[in-house]
Amino acid sequence: MRQIRTFVIVLVSCVLAFASANYVSAQSTTSDGIAKVVKISGDARYFIAGDSTPHNLKEGMILKSGTTIQTAAGEGNYVDLVLNNAQAVAPPEPSPSAIAHYQPKAEQDGVRVFENSVLSVDKLTVTTTGADMVTDTELDLKAGSVLGTVKKLSPSSKYEVKIPNGVAGIRGTIYYLKSSGIIRVLSGSVVVAYVGPGGNVITQVVNAGEQFDINTGLVTPISAQDMVYLSKNALGLRIVFIQPITFITPDHRVYFVSPVSSGATAEAGGGVEGP
Numbered sequence: 001m002r003q004i005r006t007f008v009i010v011l012v013s014c015v016l017a018f019a020s021a022n023y024v025s026a027q028s029t030t031s032d033g034i035a036k037v038v039k040i041s042g043d044a045r046y047f048i049a050g051d052s053t054p055h056n057l058k059e060g061m062i063l064k065s066g067t068t069i070q071t072a073a074g075e076g077n078y079v080d081l082v083l084n085n086a087q088a089v090a091p092p093e094p095s096p097s098a099i100a101h102y103q104p105k106a107e108q109d110g111v112r113v114f115e116n117s118v119l120s121v122d123k124l125t126v127t128t129t130g131a132d133m134v135t136d137t138e139l140d141l142k143a144g145s146v147l148g149t150v151k152k153l154s155p156s157s158k159y160e161v162k163i164p165n166g167v168a169g170i171r172g173t174i175y176y177l178k179s180s181g182i183i184r185v186l187s188g189s190v191v192v193a194y195v196g197p198g199g200n201v202i203t204q205v206v207n208a209g210e211q212f213d214i215n216t217g218l219v220t221p222i223s224a225q226d227m228v229y230l231s232k233n234a235l236g237l238r239i240v241f242i243q244p245i246t247f248i249t250p251d252h253r254v255y256f257v258s259p260v261s262s263g264a265t266a267e268a269g270g271g272v273e274g275p
Contacts, residue, residue, distance in 0.1 A: 033124030035063040035081045039090035042077030065124045073116040083109035110149045110237045117144020145178040147233045166194030174234050181214030186230045
């Protein structure tokens with residue numbers, strides 16, 4: 001099964017053609033991306049690659065690739081992450097009126113990890129070429145479900161979410177994905193590739209308002225009830241961005257202070273409290 005999954009992931013990377021053949025300048029710089037924890041509801045923990053010791057997850061933490069997030073069972077437990085923006089903070093809870101008038105639009109790269117879920121951040125890199133910013137995001141949904149928003153990416157950027165029997169390629173999209181193989185798309189589109197009953201790799205495009213089930217191979221409209229649920233969670237994932245407050249001391253040195261945190265502290269070799 002592991003060999004089949006590896007084959008699927010490699011093949012899908014080619015089928016989706018998300019990585020452009022454009023030449024990247026020798027002057028480009030590549031750095032590690034980040035996943036900032038902007039909100040926690042209930043209980044959650046994280047693990048570092050190569051270490052089975054669980055660590056408490058806290059709001060404001062900065063996580064790097066190689067981190068696995070696990071949420072507790074029970075409705076209402078979830079974790080909100082924002083990718084590659086350390087200045088993001090969680091917005092207030094949306095009102096019923098805001099939900100009713102919400103027009104779905106992906107405005108940032110964010111992920112809500114729902115209850116009883118396990119999500120690994122396999123890869124997060126950011127490459128600045130001078131003319132563009134190229135991001136490479138690879139997530140692995142091992143169990144449970146997530147809702148994500150992915151803003152419009154540069155042609156050379158890539159955003160993929162693996163599930164046990166396939167992988168989804170995403171850009172400019174609000175999506176909901178279950179590890180069991182159910183994909184719902186609120187806006188934009190998703191290309192999913194998976195191993196069919198005969199062992200062949202099958203690709204399927206899922207557009208806005210559609211649901212696709214890998215287990216049945218059927219594309220159906222999203223129900224009205226599910227649409228409200230998706231809209232509420234997507235609106236709750238609209239992230240607020242802040243700028244550091246600047247002040248000048250009598251000796252004329254300039255300091256930058258975050259409005260939501262007093263400093264940065266490391267924890268157990270993994271997450272870092274927000275800047």
